[in-house]
Amino acid sequence: MKNIFLFMLIMIATGALATVTAEQIPEGWWTQTASTAGDSDMIVAMNINCETPHIISLDSNNGWIGYAWYSEAEDLYKGFFELIRPESAPERKDWTGEVFQVELGFDGLTLTMQAASDNRKFQATFWQK
Numbered sequence: 605m606k607n608i609f610l611f612m613l614i615m616i617a618t619g620a621l622a623t624v625t626a627e628q629i630p631e632g633w634w635t636q637t638a639s640t641a642g643d644s645d646m647i648v649a650m651n652i653n654c655e656t657p658h659i660i661s662l663d664s665n666n667g668w669i670g671y672a673w674y675s676e677a678e679d680l681y682k683g684f685f686e687l688i689r690p691e692s693a694p695e696r697k698d699w700t701g702e703v704f705q706v707e708l709g710f711d712g713l714t715l716t717m718q719a720a721s722d723n724r725k726f727q728a729t730f731w732q733k
Contacts, residue, residue, distance in 0.1 A: 629660060629681065629710045634730035641726035644695060650730060667692035672708055681708040685719070699724070
């Protein structure tokens with residue numbers, strides 16, 4: 605399944621992404637500092653890995669996984685993610701199977717995420733030590 609998502613992103617991103625001008629989001633764990641998605645009993649953290657110069661993978665400690673690619677036209681990363689381990693986020697288990705479109709912006713310090721599905725939308729910010 606992971607390879608299918610990666611292939612889809614590569615196919616979408618291929619022609620328009622010859623160069624990356626925005627500051628690349630640093631790899632590693634990012635701690636959530638704020639979210640409009642509601643309360644959680646755990647500290648939410650997201651791991652970002654650079655899969656190619658234009659594609660990043662997203663994996664969180666509360667069961668989310670996804671991919672995003674760099675959009676030069678909008679100077680941000682765009683992609684999608686889904687809750688695949690609902691036992692890691694029991695307060696969100698009704699979100700299982702819901703695919704969210706995601707946009708990630710990085711200003712050199714703060715990572716900002718906007719996410720929306722057919723049924724929900726939220727914003728979150730993250731910080732990396």
